[in-house]
Amino acid sequence: MTDRNKAGSSKAPLVLRDGLSRRDFLKLTGGLTAAAAVGSAPAAAQAGVQTRARIVVLGGGAAGLTVAARLRDLLDGARITVVEPSETHHYQPGWTLVAAGTYSVSDVTARNEHYIPRGVDWKKDYVAAVDPESQVVETAGGDRLDYDFLVVATGIHLDYEAIEGLERADIGQNGLTSIYAGPEQARHAYEQTQRLGEQGGVARFTIPNTPIKCAGAPIKATLIAEDLLRTAGHRDRVDFHYHVREGALFSVERFDGMVRDIYGERGVGIESGSVLQGVEPELRRATFVDGDGNRETVDYDYLHVVPPMRAHDWVREAGLAVEDGSLAEGGWLAVDDQTLQHARYPNVFGAGDVVDTAIGKTASTVRAHGSVTPDNLVSVLQDREPQQRFDGYTSCPLITEVGKAALVEFDYTLEEVPTFGFIDQGQPSWMWWRLKVHMIKPLYYNMLRGRYLR
Numbered sequence: 339m340t341d342r343n344k345a346g347s348s349k350a351p352l353v354l355r356d357g358l359s360r361r362d363f364l365k366l367t368g369g370l371t372a373a374a375a376v377g378s379a380p381a382a383a384q385a386g387v388q389t390r391a392r393i394v395v396l397g398g399g400a401a402g403l404t405v406a407a408r409l410r411d412l413l414d415g416a417r418i419t420v421v422e423p424s425e426t427h428h429y430q431p432g433w434t435l436v437a438a439g440t441y442s443v444s445d446v447t448a449r450n451e452h453y454i455p456r457g458v459d460w461k462k463d464y465v466a467a468v469d470p471e472s473q474v475v476e477t478a479g480g481d482r483l484d485y486d487f488l489v490v491a492t493g494i495h496l497d498y499e500a501i502e503g504l505e506r507a508d509i510g511q512n513g514l515t516s517i518y519a520g521p522e523q524a525r526h527a528y529e530q531t532q533r534l535g536e537q538g539g540v541a542r543f544t545i546p547n548t549p550i551k552c553a554g555a556p557i558k559a560t561l562i563a564e565d566l567l568r569t570a571g572h573r574d575r576v577d578f579h580y581h582v583r584e585g586a587l588f589s590v591e592r593f594d595g596m597v598r599d600i601y602g603e604r605g606v607g608i609e610s611g612s613v614l615q616g617v618e619p620e621l622r623r624a625t626f627v628d629g630d631g632n633r634e635t636v637d638y639d640y641l642h643v644v645p646p647m648r649a650h651d652w653v654r655e656a657g658l659a660v661e662d663g664s665l666a667e668g669g670w671l672a673v674d675d676q677t678l679q680h681a682r683y684p685n686v687f688g689a690g691d692v693v694d695t696a697i698g699k700t701a702s703t704v705r706a707h708g709s710v711t712p713d714n715l716v717s718v719l720q721d722r723e724p725q726q727r728f729d730g731y732t733s734c735p736l737i738t739e740v741g742k743a744a745l746v747e748f749d750y751t752l753e754e755v756p757t758f759g760f761i762d763q764g765q766p767s768w769m770w771w772r773l774k775v776h777m778i779k780p781l782y783y784n785m786l787r788g789r790y791l792r
């Protein structure tokens with residue numbers, strides 16, 4: 339890790355800013371430990387429920403691994419299989435820090451073999467189809483897996499192809515960037531920001547017309563790039579434009595206001611009702627569409643793309659997707675938004691980004707799903723009603739510059755639910771930056787082992 343942060347470097351002396359005392363910081367680190375410790379206890383200490391149930395977990399990312407680990411701890415004798423094609427585990431919340439030049443690619447990359455829980459089978463393949471009536475999963479390699487219970491945790495499909503003229507291979511070249519595409523692309527974003535500073539020009543940042551994972555990440559990408567240029571002394575060479583659909587920049591009113599204020603202070607223009615429709619990468623031209631369908635083509639030197647997002651096609655093809663309402667188009671998994679049990683199939687549960695809840699889609703949300711989903715599955719397995727309730731918990735450290743962040747936490751009410759009530763978490767501070775850089779990653783990897791769930 340190359341911590342280039344001014345205030346937050348691990349080597350820098352503990353310089354207290356923003357009126358926060360050393361005592362506050364100690365309370366914070368102590369509080370974090372306490373907050374972790376009061377989460378769901380590792381279930382291994384409890385007697386496991388005896389069962390011969392066959393449980394298939396689709397997807398072995400943040401949610402799939404967490405759920406599998408907790409199920410393994412809760413149950414005795416179950417046959418649990420995780421279907422996950424990739425050897426590599428991506429710590430996606432670290433990708434913004436790669437774009438900031440703070441983390442390296444290797445800081446956010448791990449091997450799945452270290453996190454598939456012992457005693458759980460790993461089917462290294464893609465799910466191709468599910469028949470929820472006959473309770474069978476088919477993999478791309480042609481295998482059939484019968485199940486008694488199914489957990490769907492395959493995350494999100496990034497629909498770059500829905501943007502006219504854009505191919506994934508274009509990302510990282512000719513000023514076209516997207517930190518959502520992967521850690522290498524996040525590193526390219528950092529490099530292209532340096533190049534933009536040297537050459538000057540117009541930088542554009544986009545938001546699609548769909549739900550997205552970590553809704554704060556596009557804001558972070560913008561403010562990190564702006565700060566990198568400011569620190570390098572090149573800020574006056576670049577015009578910043580943030581293209582957003584109509585409405586709020588952030589779902590929590592206070593942070594919507596805060597981001598607007600920061601954009602105003604730092605000269606980031608907000609282009610409202612402007613959704614990316616197409617790109618011509620060679621010509622560095624982008625076409626945006628407004629709510630009435632009017633198109634406008636503009637030049638750019640640097641374009642950060644956040645693609646439209648939806649569930650993978652097989653979810654809809656299996657008849658597991660939400661069928662009505664504003665989320666139907668994305669084919670998200672239809673679940674009860676509190677129990678995370680499927681709306682039509684009681685032996686099917688969801689976890690992570692794939693579910694059709696109104697908010698969520700963060701790794702912090704997975705900390706909550708990681709106990710709600712397995713615990714409710716075990717209740718149903720015992721012929722009981724699901725007991726656990728997901729409250730919509732969503733969180734991310736909203737990076738406002740390299741070295742500062744606000745710690746945003748909220749639930750279905752869209753009101754703040756701060757973990758550290760003794761400090762105003764919404765005030766950007768070096769403390770939340772340090773939390774993001776040094777503490778959240780170990781918490782995340784513990785979560786994958788079923789520990790410190792919310």
Ligand SMILES: Cc1cc2nc3c(=O)[nH]c(=O)nc-3n(C[C@H](O)[C@H](O)[C@H](O)COP(=O)(O)OP(=O)(O)OC[C@H]3O[C@@H](n4cnc5c(N)ncnc54)[C@H](O)[C@@H]3O)c2cc1C
Pocket residue numbers: 396397398399400401402421422423424429430431432433434463464465466491492493494517518551552555650689690691692699700701702703704733734735
């Ligand atoms: C740039 C960025 C910044 C972020 N910042 C934050 C942050 O600051 N804080 C925060 O809390 N969250 C953040 N997130 C969000 C967080 O990473 C996700 O919410 C979290 O990873 C969701 O977990 P998941 O298991 O649902 O999806 P994933 O972790 O994406 O895992 C899905 C898994 O399903 C597998 N899969 C896909 N298709 C199939 C198939 N057909 N068959 C079998 N397996 C399949 C994939 O290989 C993958 O392993 C960020 C995300 C990004 C991209």
